[in-house]
Every structure is written in C-alpha cells, then in structure tokens.
Amino acid sequence: xxxxxxxxxxxxxxxxxxxxxxxxxxxxxxxxxxxxxxxxxxxxxxxxxxxxxxxxxxxxxxxxxxxxxxxxxxxxxxxxxxxxxxxxxxxxxxxxxxxxxxxxxxxxxxxxxxxxxxxxxxxxxxxxxxxxxxxxxxxxxxxxxxxxxxxxxxxxxxxxxxxxxxxxxxxxxxxxxxxxxxxxxxxxxxxxxxxxxxxxxxxxxxxxxxxxxxxxxxxxxxxxxxxxxxxxxxxxxxxxxxxxxxxxxxxxxxxxxxxxxxxxxxxxxxxxxxxxxxxxxxxxxxxxxxxxxxxxxxxxxxxxxxxxxxxxxxxxxxxxxxxxxxxxxxxxxxxxxxxxxxxxxxxxxxxxxxxxxxxxxxxxxxxxxxxxxxxxxxxxxxxxxxxxxxxxxxxxxxxxxxxxxxxxxxxxxxxxxxxxx
Amino acid sequence: xxxxxxxxxxxxxxxxxxxxxxxxxxxxxxxxxxxxxxxxxxxxxxxxxxxxxxxxxxxxxxxxxxxxxxxxxxxxxxxxxxxxxxxxxxxxxxxxxxxxxxxxxxxxxxxxxxxxxxxxxxxxxxxxxxxxxxxxxxxxxxxxxxxxxxxxxxxxxxxxxxxxxxxxxxxxxxxxxxxxxxxxxxxxxxxxxxxxxxxxxxxxxxxxxxxxxxxxxxxxxxxxxxxxxxxxxxxxxxxxxxxxxxxxxxxxxxxxxxxxxxxxxxxxxxxxxxxxxxxxxxxxxxxxxxxxxxxxxxxxxxxxxxxxxxxxxxxxxxxxxxxxxxxxxxxxxxxxxxxxxxxxxxxxxxxxxxxxxxxxxxxxxxxxxxxxxxxxxxxxxxxxxxxxxxxxxxxxxxxxxxxxxxxxxxxxxxxxxxxxxxxxxxxxxxxxxxxxxxxxxxxxxxxxxxxxxxxxxxxxxxxxxxxxxxxxxxxxxxxxxxxxxxxxxxxxxxx
Numbered sequence: 071x072x073x074x075x076x077x078x079x080x081x082x083x084x085x086x087x088x089x090x091x092x093x094x095x096x097x098x099x100x101x102x103x104x105x106x107x108x109x110x111x112x113x114x115x116x117x118x119x120x121x122x123x124x125x126x127x128x129x130x131x132x133x134x135x136x137x138x139x140x141x142x143x144x145x146x147x148x149x150x151x152x153x154x155x156x157x158x159x160x161x162x163x164x165x166x167x168x169x170x171x172x173x174x175x176x177x178x179x180x181x182x183x184x185x186x187x188x189x190x191x192x193x194x195x196x197x198x199x200x201x202x203x204x205x206x207x208x209x210x211x212x213x214x215x216x217x218x219x220x221x222x223x224x225x226x227x228x229x230x231x232x233x234x235x236x237x238x239x240x241x242x243x244x245x246x247x248x249x250x251x252x253x254x255x256x257x258x259x260x261x262x263x264x265x266x267x268x269x270x271x272x273x274x275x276x277x278x279x280x281x282x283x284x285x286x287x288x289x290x291x292x293x294x295x296x297x298x299x300x301x302x303x304x305x306x307x308x309x310x311x312x313x314x315x316x317x318x319x320x321x322x323x324x325x326x327x328x329x330x331x332x333x334x335x336x337x338x339x340x341x342x343x344x345x346x347x348x349x350x351x352x353x354x355x356x357x358x359x360x361x362x363x364x365x366x367x368x369x370x371x372x373x374x375x376x377x378x379x380x381x382x383x384x385x386x387x388x389x390x391x392x393x394x395x396x397x398x399x400x401x402x403x404x405x406x407x408x409x410x411x412x413x414x415x416x417x418x419x420x421x422x423x424x425x426x427x428x429x430x431x432x433x434x435x436x437x438x439x440x441x442x443x444x445x446x447x448x449x450x451x452x453x454x455x456x457x458x459x460x461x462x463x464x465x466x467x468x469x470x471x472x473x474x475x476x477x478x479x480x481x482x483x484x485x486x487x488x489x490x491x
Numbered sequence: 492x493x494x495x496x497x498x499x500x501x502x503x504x505x506x507x508x509x510x511x512x513x514x515x516x517x518x519x520x521x522x523x524x525x526x527x528x529x530x531x532x533x534x535x536x537x538x539x540x541x542x543x544x545x546x547x548x549x550x551x552x553x554x555x556x557x558x559x560x561x562x563x564x565x566x567x568x569x570x571x572x573x574x575x576x577x578x579x580x581x582x583x584x585x586x587x588x589x590x591x592x593x594x595x596x597x598x599x600x601x602x603x604x605x606x607x608x609x610x611x612x613x614x615x616x617x618x619x620x621x622x623x624x625x626x627x628x629x630x631x632x633x634x635x636x637x638x639x640x641x642x643x644x645x646x647x648x649x650x651x652x653x654x655x656x657x658x659x660x661x662x663x664x665x666x667x668x669x670x671x672x673x674x675x676x677x678x679x680x681x682x683x684x685x686x687x688x689x690x691x692x693x694x695x696x697x698x699x700x701x702x703x704x705x706x707x708x709x710x711x712x713x714x715x716x717x718x719x720x721x722x723x724x725x726x727x728x729x730x731x732x733x734x735x736x737x738x739x740x741x742x743x744x745x746x747x748x749x750x751x752x753x754x755x756x757x758x759x760x761x762x763x764x765x766x767x768x769x770x771x772x773x774x775x776x777x778x779x780x781x782x783x784x785x786x787x788x789x790x791x792x793x794x795x796x797x798x799x800x801x802x803x804x805x806x807x808x809x810x811x812x813x814x815x816x817x818x819x820x821x822x823x824x825x826x827x828x829x830x831x832x833x834x835x836x837x838x839x840x841x842x843x844x845x846x847x848x849x850x851x852x853x854x855x856x857x858x859x860x861x862x863x864x865x866x867x868x869x870x871x872x873x874x875x876x877x878x879x880x881x882x883x884x885x886x887x888x889x890x891x892x893x894x895x896x897x898x899x900x901x902x903x904x905x906x907x908x909x910x911x912x913x914x915x916x917x918x919x920x921x922x923x924x925x926x927x928x929x930x931x932x933x934x935x936x937x938x939x940x941x942x943x944x945x946x947x948x949x950x951x952x953x954x955x956x957x958x959x960x961x962x963x964x965x966x967x968x969x970x971x972x973x974x975x976x977x978x979x980x981x982x983x984x985x986x
Contacts, residue, residue: 106904156901174900178888193940196796196939199794201717203770203797205767209974212943215942224978224979225976225977226975226978227976250979296966296973
C-alpha cells in the first residue's frame with residue numbers, strides 16, 4: 071500500500087510554510103509541502119522591500135528575510151518539500167485525500183494524505199478583467215509581474231510609467247521603478263480613497279512626489295506595438311468617466327494594481343464550498359473547509375494586506391490539521407457568522423467553540439471609508455462585543471478579537487454591524 | 492526566381508501556399524508581421540459557418556458550405572482543434588421566423604446539410620440559457636468553432652515542411668511588372684516571381700495598386716469581442732446567432748474550441764489598422780448578447796479579455812458595401828491573382844477557395860505561360876502531432892514526462908501548459924518567435940491570469956531556445972513591441 075501522509079500542504083509561500091510548521095509542532099508526523107515554483111517562499115521572494123514581520127518578529131524584515139525565518143523552521147523540523155511540483159488535482163476519497171502532481175523528476179505522481187492544507191495564495195486582476203478599452207500592446211504589466219522582472223530577473227520593464235490602481239504592490243512598484251531610474255508619471259485610483267496601506271502612500275508616493283490621482287481611471291490605451299500613452303479621466307460617484315476630463319499621459323509602461331483574486335481552481339474542482347464574497351473557501355475557526363480534513367489559510371481564503379496575519383491564519387490551519395488527524399477536532403458547530411451591508415465579508419464563517427482555546431479573531435473589511443464608527447457583534451439583539459478604531463478603510467483588514475467566554479452560550483448567527491459611535 | 496510569391500500569410504495566403512506545395516513550385520510566402528496569421532486571422536469570431544446565409548449567386552455562397560464540409564479533414568490532418576458544435580439562428584417573433592425560412596431555403600440552394608427549423612420547446616431543450624421570448628431557431632448541425640490562429644500556424648508549418656519559403660517582417664513596398672516576372676521590393680530584400688498572389692487582407696487594395704489600376708477598394712469594418720473565463724464556457728453549447736440584418740450576422744454568443752465563451756462582434760467602419768476597443772461599443776455588445784442569452788449579465792465579472800479585429804469589406808463598382816463578394820480571380824494584370832475582399836465567411840470558405848485558386852486559377856496560368864507543373868512526390872498533408880499535455884490520460888502523462896522531463900514542468904498554470912509544449916512550438920517550422928507567438932500556438936498566457944505568472948518564464952524560455960538576450964524577446968513585433976528595456980542597476984559583486 072502507498073504511504074499515507076498526515077498533512078500535505080499545497081503551496082510553499084508564507085501561508086504554506088507557517089501551516090506546515092504549526093501542523094508538525096501540533097503533532098502531525100508526516101508533513102509534506104508541495105511548491106510549484108523553484109524555491110520556497112512564494113511571492114515574498116520578489117518583495118525585496120522591508121516592512122514585513124513587525125507583528126510576528128517585532129522587527130522590520132524584507133520579504134526574503136521573512137520567508138527565510140520560516141524556511142529555517144521547516145528545515146529544523148525536517149519537513150520535506152518538493153519544488154517545481156505542480157498539483158493537477160485534489161480528490162476527496164473520504165478517509166484519504168488524493169493529490170495528483172507532476173514534476174520533471176518523478177513524472178506523474180499520486181500522493182495520499184489524511185489531511186490537506188490549501189495555501190495556493192492569490193493572483194492579480196488583469197487588464198482584461200477590468201476591460202480597459204484601446205489597444206493591446208506590449209508594456210502592460212500587472213505590478214507583480216513587473217516586480218518579478220525587476221527584482222528576480224534583473225531587467226527593467228520600462229522608463230516612463232503610469233500605474234492604475236493604488237493597491238500595495240502598485241505603490242511599492244512606484245517607488246521601486248523610481249529608484250531604478252524610471253519616471254512614474256501618476257498613480258490613478260478609481261475610488262475616492264487609496265486601496266493601499268497609508269504607510270505605503272507616504273513612503274512610496276509622497277516621498278518621491280508621485281501624484282496620486284483619486285477618482286481617476288484609464289479610459290484608453292494608446293500604441294499598437296508598445297504602449298505609447300494612456301487617456302485618463304475623472305470619474306463620478308458611480309465610477310463612470312466624466313466627459314471633458316480626458317487627459318493624455320505619454321508613457322511606455324502601464325502597471326496594474328487593481329486587486330487580487332484567491333486562486334481556488336484546485337479547491338473548486340475538489341468540491342470545496344466557496345464564499346462568493348471572498349472568492350475563498352468557507353472556513354471554520356481552525357480553517358477547515360466544507361470538506362472534512364481539507365483546511366485553507368492565507369490569501370487563498372481572503373486577500374490579506376500583511377503577511378504577519380497570513381502566518382497567523384496559517385498557524386490555525388496547521389493546528390486544525392494536526393487535531394483532525396489525531397481525531398481531536400470537534401465538528402460541533404456552535405454558530406455561524408454574517409455581516410451587514412457595510413462590511414464586505416467576515417472570516418471565519420463557522421465556529422466550533424470546542425476547538426477554541428481562549429479567543430476567536432474575526433477578520434473583516436468595510437466596503438467604504440468609515441469614520442466615527444464602531445463595529446458591534448450581536449447574537450440576536452444581544453451586543454456581545456465592540457471593535458473601535460480611529461477610522462476603518464477598505465484597504466486595511468480589520469481583526470476583531472473576541473474572548474471565548476463572551477461567545478459561549480449562544481447559537482444561530484453572530485452578526486457584525488457597522489454602527490455610529 | 493520564385494514560381495509563386497504570396498503576399499500575406501493570413502489564413503488565405505497560408506492555405507494557398509500549402510495547397511501550392513502539392514506541386515514542385517518554388518513558393519515564397521511573405522508577410523510584414525513578425526508572425527503568420529497576425530491580423531484578421533488572429534482576431535475574428537472563430538466560427539466555421541454552415542453556409543445558409545451566404546447568397547447562393549455569389550462566390551461566398553459557392554464556397555462556404557463546401558469549405559465547411561472540408562474542415563473536418565484538414566483540421567485532422569493539421570492537428571488543429573475544431574468542434575462541429577452546430578449553430579442556431581434564433582427568432583424572437585413571427586417576422587424573424589419568416590427570415591429563418593428564407594435562410595433555410597437559401598441554405599438548401601447552397602447545399603448545407605442537415606438544417607432544421609426548431610420550434611420553441613425544441614430550442615429551449617437544446618439550449619437552456621436562451622431568452623424566454625425566443626420562439627424558434629434555424630439549426631445547422633455542421634457549423635463549428637475552430638482556433639483560427641492555430642489553423643494559420645499549422646497551415647504555415649505544413650507549407651514550410653513541404654518546401655514553401657516563409658519570409659516574415661517583410662513589407663512589400665513596390666512591385667514592378669517585368670512581363671516575364673514581377674519584381675517585388677520590400678524593406679528587406681527583393682523577390683522575383685512569375686506569379687503573384689495577393690492575399691494581403693485589409694491591404695490587398697493597396698498592394699494591387701502597385702501593379703494595376705484600382706478596380707476595388709477595401710473598407711475596414713471593426714468588430715469587437717469579449718472572451719469569458721472557462722468557468723462559464725458551457726453557458727451555451729452551440730453558436731447562437733441573432734437573426735441577420737443588413738449589417739451582417741449580428742452579435743453571436745459561442746463556445747470557443749478551447750472551452751471559453753465568446754461574444755461579439757459589432758460592425759463599424761474604421762481606418763485600416765485600427766484594432767482598438769472602445770467603451771460604448773463594448774457596452775453595446777454586452778447588452779445585445781444578453782438579449783439572446785440573458786444569463787450572461789450575471790457573468791460579466793468572468794470576462795478575461797476584450798479584443799477587436801477588422802473585416803476587409805470590398806467595395807467594387809457594381810456592388811454596395813454589404814453585398815460585396817469575395818474578389819478571387821486573375822486580375823486585369825496577367826499572372827497577378829487577387830484573393831481580396833476576403834471577409835466572412837472567408838475563414839470557413841478557405842479550404843474550398845484554396846482548392847479553387849490552385850486548380851482553376853494557378854494551374855491554368857502555368858499551362859498558359861509554360862510554367863512547369865510537377866507534382867510534389869514528398870507532399871505530406873499531415874503535421875507532426877501537437878501534444879496537448881492537459882488532454883492526456885495520467886498514464887500518457889507519466890510516459891511523456893519519462894521520455895521528456897520538460898513535460899513535467901508546468902509554466903502556464905491557468906491552462907496547464909508545460910515547458911515541453913512551449914519548447915516544441917518554438918522549434919517547429921514557422922515556430923514561435925515571441926511571447927504572443929507562444930500564446931497563439933499553445934495557449935500559454937491565454938488563461939484567466941492572462942500571462943501574469945507565466946510571461947516572465949516564457950520570456951526566459953524564448954531567450955534560451957532562440958539564443959537571444961532576455962531584453963530582445965518581444966511580445967509580438969520584433970523590436971517594436973519589446974517587453975524589457977535593459978538591465979536594472981547592476982551591483983558588481985567584485986567591487
């Protein structure tokens with residue numbers, strides 16, 4: 071009979087590494103990481119700027135440094151990993167999960183395991199997805215692709231740059247390309263507020279006098295072979311371009327930082343239930359998906375803005391997988407969660423309090439900038455907790471920690487509502 | 492001295508070149524682009540039409556149904572994805588039902604097999620996502636969808652394998668008629684050819700003016716499209732046409748041969764070379780397509796790309812714009828053959844048209860002009876099999892990777908395209924030289940992430956396999972559509 075692993079982790083990025091480490095520490099013996107790229111670390115490898123690890127390690131690390139800390143833990147715990155290995159399929163066979171992989175050395179491989187942790191991360195939205203009219207020339211990159219060319223391959227992607235979208239990768243790339251000698255003409259953001267972290271606006275745009283044009287979008291791409299310029303336009307409250315506000319900006323490069331999408335192709339094919347709001351799996355407190363024994367964490371569940379929270383979430387999934395294989399995971403759901411319309415989602419969607427030690431952290435985002443507001447948590451009419459903050463913005467994930475003691479004794483739905491202070 | 496020079500390596504030029512290679516002619520296939528099939532053949536509806544709407548008294552009517560029938564064989568020989576999924580022209584009212592009967596009658600005249608008029612219940616049983624008010628349809632089981640760019644690539648590959656010489660990045664700038672031969676001047680080199688075939692697509696009128704007095708003019712009419720994620724590729728199973736109008740066949744909804752969903756095109760006059768998409772027209776396409784398949788409205792979030800292509804609509808003195816026919820003839824300039832005004836159903840008609848051009852035009856010219864006609868005993872109609880890794884069984888995958896480990900490395904995650912497939916497309920005859928070339932041939936970068944993850948890898952593979960620096964790899968056109976411009980600031984580790 072084939073070997074059956076305790077836990078196989080799909081993806082060796084920040085979520086996968088932390089999940090594997092925690093699973094092993096919590097008692098899973100045979101843990102394996104499958105990574106499709108040529109090294110562990112995932113997208114952190116191309117994030118050479120610093121700012122990672124403040125929450126986890128209390129210091130500022132670069133992306134590769136942050137990854138290295140976890141890679142060292144993986145090595146210290148003797149957790150095996152396979153690189154350049156692509157997972158083609160995940161099958162739920164009840165007792166075991168069957169993973170189909172390929173790589174150059176072993177060819178087509180079948181791996182059986184008792185539990186799986188999905189940590190495939192996310193991908194960037196493209197120009198096709200947002201449907202900018204105009205030509206389709208060379209020189210249009212998602213910010214992450216440009217980052218890979220510059221930081222990993224050592225090649226410049228252009229000299230005169232316009233950036234659409236103020237997501238964090240776009241802001242980081244505005245600074246990176248400026249440092250490499252490119253001129254960044256403008257960052258256009260269709261929303262009236264930025265979609266990146268405030269510190270990135272300050273450190274990546276303001277410090278280099280790069281204009282951030284809020285309520286602006288690109289309405290035409292010029293240039294048949296290589297991009298030659300863009301037409302930008304102001305938009306109204308309904309995000310529709312306003313006639314007469316057209317402005318032509320010559321450029322040879324357009325970077326897009328217009329959102330990230332969890333990569334759930336494998337999850338979907340395997341039959342994992344997906345939450346339409348997050349585009350990620352519906353998960354429990356220990357990040358178990360709708361398929362028992364299949365866990366998920368990191369950007370595959372929800373797009374995070376800080377890697378520290380990815381690691382934290384992955385730790386939960388690792389713990390969950392270890393409990394599962396030790397028959398120690400309760401499936402006794404205490405309650406589910408929901409939000410009002412001012413919040414775009416909440417994670418986790420289901421809670422079994424038996425699996426909770428001392429508290430549950432709920433993650434959520436506001437749909438619009440909210441000042442002088444609080445988020446209240448209700449069971450029915452009963453308010454059980456309140457999250458305060460100076461200002462809630464869509465770009466920053468809110469973590470709302472509620473002690474287990476306050477959650478006990480209720481059933482039904484825990485509802486999160488944005489309300490006046 | 493070439494026996495035959497073909498200007499334009501789109502579907503017409505490439506197919507005719509391949510047909511000519513059945514004989515021992517010395518053939519030059521010339522195109523100004525950096526790849527074959529890069530203009531009209533690249534951006535169109537990708538439909539193989541059954542042939543009921545082409546007027547039976549025109550060349551279009553003569554070649555359409557025959558071309559459609561011939562598609563199965565040629566796609567099998569050349570290993571091109573083709574799916575005879577059938578088509579429905581849907582009617583919303585009695586007036587449109589009458590129109591369907593007219594199409595049906597015209598189809599009979601054109602020799603379209605198997606057509607049926609379906610009534611409400613049958614139509615909705617066949618396609619569950621059609622609008623409720625659709626009361627009937629004309630069903631043509633022989634219509635299909637094809638990958639037009641793969642077809643052109645494979646035609647050119649087969650032509651080259653059978654002896655045709657391919658010249659890319661070569662723009663014909665002037666043609667001199669030397670009586671015994673034509674002297675073709677270009678940005679690169681001169682060509683002498685006894686016979687010239689003008690298959691220059693939208694520029695065929697300009698090319699003809701280099702040798703003769705203009706007798707036709709081509710009007711560029713732009714059509715815009717959307718491609719949806721494969722997740723919604725099964726919203727329809729057949730090609731759904733609205734009832735045709737004077738503007739053309741209308742905005743269709745169709746599955747693509749690779750499992751995506753396609754909607755479009757509209758038809759608006761434009762300048763030659765304009766393949767830009769525009770906001771208002773894109774919006775209209777969405778609205779119009781949803782009239783026949785309303786569920787599309789809920790799936791606009793699944794769009795992965797928009798694009799536009801042009802038709803080259805002929806305006807000949809005796810024709811109006813909309814009933815202009817193909818211009819397929821030896822022109823008033825002897826030995827100069829025009830295959831022009833080659834708009835829809837050009838893609839469908841091309842197998843029949845190429846047969847006609849070879850047997851009814853070229854061979855008679857050769858006999859008349861004493862150009863030697865000798866069959867090519869080595870002509871092989873088949874291409875080397877294309878391996879689509881994702882379509883193989885697990886055993887076949889295992890076997891293949893054992894044989895060539897490069898098939899064990901997935902480069903394009905969205906479409907599951909391996910390094911082995913990419914390397915293969917680069918080294919075939921008329922192989923890929925650019926990122927777009929790779930994309931057209933094996934779909935790396937065609938998926939939902941649109942090359943976000945794989946394009947740096949594809950650039951690396953092209954650089955290695957073609958032995959050129961990374962920053963000389965282009966997206967499409969040599970040099971002009973460069974991707975990278977120079978290295979980043981280098982820190983010398985020896986300092």
